[in-house]
Amino acid sequence: MNRRILLAALLMLAASAWAQPPERDQALIAASGRGDTAVVQQLLKEGASLLARDGAGRTALVAAAYGNHVETARMLLEAGASPNVRDTVGRTAFMVSAVYGHTELLRLTLKHGAEVHTLNQYGGTALIPASHYGHVEVVRELLKTKVNVNHVNRFGWTALIEAVILGDGGARHTEIVRQLLTHGADPGIADRDGVTPLAHARRHGYTEIIRLLEKSGAR
Numbered sequence: 001m002n003r004r005i006l007l008a009a010l011l012m013l014a015a016s017a018w019a020q021p022p023e024r025d026q027a028l029i030a031a032s033g034r035g036d037t038a039v040v041q042q043l044l045k046e047g048a049s050l051l052a053r054d055g056a057g058r059t060a061l062v063a064a065a066y067g068n069h070v071e072t073a074r075m076l077l078e079a080g081a082s083p084n085v086r087d088t089v090g091r092t093a094f095m096v097s098a099v100y101g102h103t104e105l106l107r108l109t110l111k112h113g114a115e116v117h118t119l120n121q122y123g124g125t126a127l128i129p130a131s132h133y134g135h136v137e138v139v140r141e142l143l144k145t146k147v148n149v150n151h152v153n154r155f156g157w158t159a160l161i162e163a164v165i166l167g168d169g170g171a172r173h174t175e176i177v178r179q180l181l182t183h184g185a186d187p188g189i190a191d192r193d194g195v196t197p198l199a200h201a202r203r204h205g206y207t208e209i210i211r212l213l214e215k216s217g218a219r
Contacts, residue, residue: 025052032060032076035069040076050081057088065093065109068102073109083109090121098126098142101135106142116145124153131159131180134172143183150185156192160185164197169206177209187218 028048031039040060044050053059058066061081064073073093077083083093091099094114097106110116119125127147130138139159143149152158157165160180167173177197181187190196198218201209 022049022052024048026054028052028060029054029058029063032069032072033058033063033067035064035067035072037069037072037075040072044075044079050076050079051085053087057086059085059087059093061085061093062087062091062096065096065102065105066100068097068100068105070102070104070108073105077108077112083112083114084118092118094118095120095126095129098130098135098138099133101130101133101138103135103137103141106138110141110145116142116147119153122153122155124157125151125159127151127159128153128157128162131163131173131176132166134163134167134170134176136172136175136179139176139179143179149180149183150189152189158185158189158197160187160189160197161191161200164200164204164206164209165191169201169204169209174206174208174212177212181212181216187213187216 024043024046025048028040028043029052031043050060059081061073061076061083064076086092094106094109095118097109117125120129125147127139127142127149130142150158160177163173163176163180187197196218198210198213201213
């Protein structure tokens, strides 16, 4: 009986140790989130894990991405961190860069093998939120890759549709519409209600976007 109790206790301790990441690993994630590169470097030397996650499912690299800490992210990537690991929201370091407009960090994740066909929690590629939020330089970088410019997310929207209906019709979103059309965006793809990008632009009175869409053959 005593042997069984001891064995059960040992198993419980092992399970607890597995469930609770070492303090050093959590310190790495916290330091990465602050962009404290010197501390990150030291923790990596001490063996902190690049695969460890915090309560939000963020690895050190994802934490660095949210803070747009480029040098910290560079160190983590060069140490072997993957740009394709998701947090609990479903965002990778690459996707975080696209959503928040962190252009240099986006380039860095692409250089280290970021998967451009990754989908976010809404079933969209990185190009869709980048277009939505008006991140012109991020969109420009993404259009250099093999990302599908006509991908449709779970709302039934393409990057072009989001640039129109979730944009403000100003210079940034107009430039994004121009870039998308230049790189093969299909202005004929309508949303789930059958409303085209041109019809949305007309409803909002986005004169320059209307002109671009009509010039591209939209009807």
